[in-house]
Amino acid sequence: MSIRVKLYMSYLAMVFLPMVLILGFVVFVLYAGGMQDLREYFRVEKEEKTNQSLIYGELKYVLENDTDKLSSPAYTDKLQRRLADQWAGLIMTKDGIVTEVPVFLKELSPHEDWQGLFDKSPDTVSFRAFKFQVNDIAFRYPDGHNGQMLLLRRYDVVPPLWRPIGTLIFIAFIGLSSLILTYYVSRSIIRPIHALKTAALQIKDGDLSQKVVVKSKGEVGQLAAAFEAMRIQLKQSIDQSLQYEENRKQLLSHISHDLKTPISAIKGYVEGIMDGIANTDEKRQRYMETIYHKANDMDQLIDELFLFSKLDLHKVAFDFKTIDSVKYLGHYLEEQRFDLEKSGVQLRFEAPPSEQLLIAADPDKLGRVLTNILNNSEKYMGQLPESADKRVTVSVRERGSEVLVAVEDTGPGIEKEDLPYIFDRFYRAEQSRNSETGGSGLGLAIVKQIIEGHGGTVWAENAEGGGARFCFLLPRAEPVRTVVIEHEEHTNH
Secondary structure: OOHHHHHHHHHHHHHHHHHHHHHHHHHHHHHHHOHHHHHHHHHHHHHHHHHHHHHHHHHHHHHHHOHHHHHOHHHHHHHHHHHHHOOEEEEEEEOOEEEEOOHHHHHHOOOOOHHHHHHHOOOEEEEOOEEEEEEEEEEEOOOOOEEEEEEEEEOOOOOOOHHHHHHHHHHHHHHHHHHHHHHHHHHHHHHHHHHHHHHHHHHHOOOOOOOOOOOOOHHHHHHHHHHHHHHHHHHHHHHHHHHHHHHHHHHHHHHHHHHHHHHHHHHHHHHHHHOOOOOOHHHHHHHHHHHHHHHHHHHHHHHHHHHHHHHHOOOOOOOOEEEEHHHHHHHHHHHHHHHHHHOOOEEEEEOOOOOOOEEEEOHHHHHHHHHHHHHHHHHHHOOOOOOOOOEEEEEEEEEOOEEEEEEEEOOOOOOHHHHHHOOOOOOOOOOOOOHHHHOOOOHHHHHHHHHHHOOOEEEEEEOOOOOEEEEEEEEEOOOOOOOOOOOOOOOOO
């Protein structure tokens, strides 16, 4: 739910919820007291006014026609009781002296100055929050004395004090409901923002391991999702930077090791020539050939290192072309066959007859992949006896939407514990790390970089009959469609 919707709903709830609460309160009161009590309340109020009117009519008649009754204590007591039942009463004086005060008024206000009421002659008077209307009536007793009476009648059934109390209750309902709604709405907004603040402080301190968990939806949820995506991206970037730094350290270590060995050898042979150890033309020739061989190895190592660094930094441009992998491999292997046969290695090529397997590849980079794999097979088969069967078989076939190329040799194979690591940079199966037998350690790493740059995958395994098998998959390409447009010749006459 969005923040805007939450606020709209809270505003509406602040208006309608107090009404619902008060209505519920009224229903509860009616349910607890009964509807009959409410009807009885209105009935009593109505009858009270009616009875008051009847008694006032009778009193008016007595005052006008029969004032002797006012001198009778029995009549005045009866009249006061009847009036008291209707929340009314008479305060009477004779020659200015108070002679009669209703009992219920004495109970409501026991310390009231009744004589002072005649002096003030107010229109209304209040006793314990009940308001009474006051009517001043003058009359004369039959014996000639002056009489005066104050007729007090209640005209508020509910004490006026209850009205502000009801208003306060209504305001309290509104305030309480608004407070509760504001609390829940603000909590649904503030808590996710507080979680984001905590996550931001953790990121500021360098801790990117804590996941930002916000269950809220709407704008806050979208903000939290974007924040979590940013955290993941930052963590991946930092982890990648740390990995690059670690790779750089390893690279420097391996380069130092692989360059130090041939340089030390070159220095040793040069010192041998300078010290006169190579005192014959044959020895000098052999020393010079060794120096040349070591320098050539260093040059090759530097070239491979330069190529791998550019591949690793994605700074090598691939010139993709749609080629027929069967024809390409057949032509490439035909060029390599002579060099391999000089090393005693037979080369075979297996491909489906008369079938095109089109791929999108960079021919030069793909040739580098095949060269590195063939050189690896040739190097390890060179450790076999002269009489051993040295053979490399290259096969290509369709595999779903991809083309599978496999290079299988009859060499010693790959140790099981070495299989997961042979495509790592500077990894050699020989623990001695001798560059004479283990190579630069970058050849198969370059193979992996190039194949992945083509959108493919590469792996190594041991063949069933012994030897190693290197396989890589490349996505198939759609054949190029040639559209022929025929031009019509129009002759103007």
